[in-house]
Amino acid sequence: xxxxxxxxxxxxxxxxxxxxxxxxxxxxxxxxxxxxxxxxxxxxxxxxxxxxxxxxxxxxxxxxxxxxxxxxxxxxxxxxxxxxxxxxxxxxxxxxxxxxxxxxxxxxxxxxxxxxxxxxxxxxxxx
Numbered sequence: 868x869x870x871x872x873x874x875x876x877x878x879x880x881x882x883x884x885x886x887x888x889x890x891x892x893x894x895x896x897x898x899x900x901x902x903x904x905x906x907x908x909x910x911x912x913x914x915x916x917x918x919x920x921x922x923x924x925x926x927x928x929x930x931x932x933x934x935x936x937x938x939x940x941x942x943x944x945x946x947x948x949x950x951x952x953x954x955x956x957x958x959x960x961x962x963x964x965x966x967x968x969x970x971x972x973x974x975x976x977x978x979x980x981x982x983x984x985x986x987x988x989x990x991x992x993x994x
Contacts, residue, residue, distance in 0.1 A: 889910075891910045891952070892957070893949060894913045894914075895914065896913070910957060912936075913932075914940075922977075928971055931972065934964075935965040935969070
């Protein structure tokens with residue numbers, strides 16, 4: 868298991884590049900490296916306070932992640948969950964409802980990034 872606290876000095880992808888075959892990644896914030904882990908289909912969880920602000924369009928996906936136990940604001944609950952799944956986190960990650968939740972979230976992030984890239988390339992700004 869890799870616990871990956873992030874900071875301003877953490878470069879995007881650095882944690883994932885250093886962790887060749889992680890069994891389970893745990894992040895303290897739902898930002899870049901967490902999103903990269905979801906996009907790379909790596910078993911990942913987020914634990915942290917509800918201090919992050921999200922766009923309204925992201926909230927349904929975040930709710931699905933919480934329901935599938937990928938995100939928690941309660942450290943003890945997250946620790947129990949990590950201990951319970953540690954023997955086979957891939958089974959937890961791939962179970963039907965959970966897989967749909969993290970894949971839908973990753974796809975929504977990818978789609979937004981694609982829209983932003985197109986808008987910047989066209990010189991129109993973010994949409």
